[in-house]
Amino acid sequence: MILSKKLSEAFNAQVNAEMWSSNLYLSMAVYFKKEGLNGFASWMMKQAEEEMEHAHQMIDYALDRGGDITIGAVNVVPTGWGNPLEVFEHVYKHECYVSELIDKMVEIAEADKDNASRDFLFGFVREQVEEESTAKSIVDQLKHYGECHYGIMDHKLGKRE
Ligand code: MG
Numbered sequence: 001m002i003l004s005k006k007l008s009e010a011f012n013a014q015v016n017a018e019m020w021s022s023n024l025y026l027s028m029a030v031y032f033k034k035e036g037l038n039g040f041a042s043w044m045m046k047q048a049e050e051e052m053e054h055a056h057q058m059i060d061y062a063l064d065r066g067g068d069i070t071i072g073a074v075n076v077v078p079t080g081w082g083n084p085l086e087v088f089e090h091v092y093k094h095e096c097y098v099s100e101l102i103d104k105m106v107e108i109a110e111a112d113k114d115n116a117s118r119d120f121l122f123g124f125v126r127e128q129v130e131e132e133s134t135a136k137s138i139v140d141q142l143k144h145y146g147e148c149h150y151g152i153m154d155h156k157l158g159k160r161e
Contacts, residue, residue: 012062012067015058017098029045040154102124
């Protein structure tokens with residue numbers, strides 16, 4: 001069974017969305033580097049790499065299933081934030097939006113009775129639970145610690161493998 005045209009187009013759009021996410025996090029990493037928060041920057045660099053990896057996984061899957069992928073232009077990403085809390089509130093909001101995009105893809109796969117795609121996408125459904133929870137917990141910690149303890153968070157986040 002090959003991917004339906006609708007699902008193939010959804011994968012194509014999602015590849016672009018994952019690349020956009022990667023650039024968003026790269027832009028956030030640059031912001032942190034400029035602020036001298038190298039631990040935050042390193043965490044964000046890893047996040048950016050992970051998003052590009054998602055794009056690669058989706059490209060491989062869609063092509064394996066006979067879908068059509070074209071790499072198009074990636075829209076410009078935001079560049080300025082006021083403080084680390086603002087950045088991570090943005091991360092949380094963005095990850096909730098990505099979860100909605102993945103859920104819509106699952107709906108298409110379900111309408112197509114495409115079990116392989118459902119199975120593939122459920123991996124991303126689980127991934128989004130983790131992404132939302134991680135972002136939310138960093139937001140909560142930043143609120144809890146406050147500005148004078150950004151150094152502790154910077155140290156902690158810099159340890160991300
Ligand atoms: Mg992703």
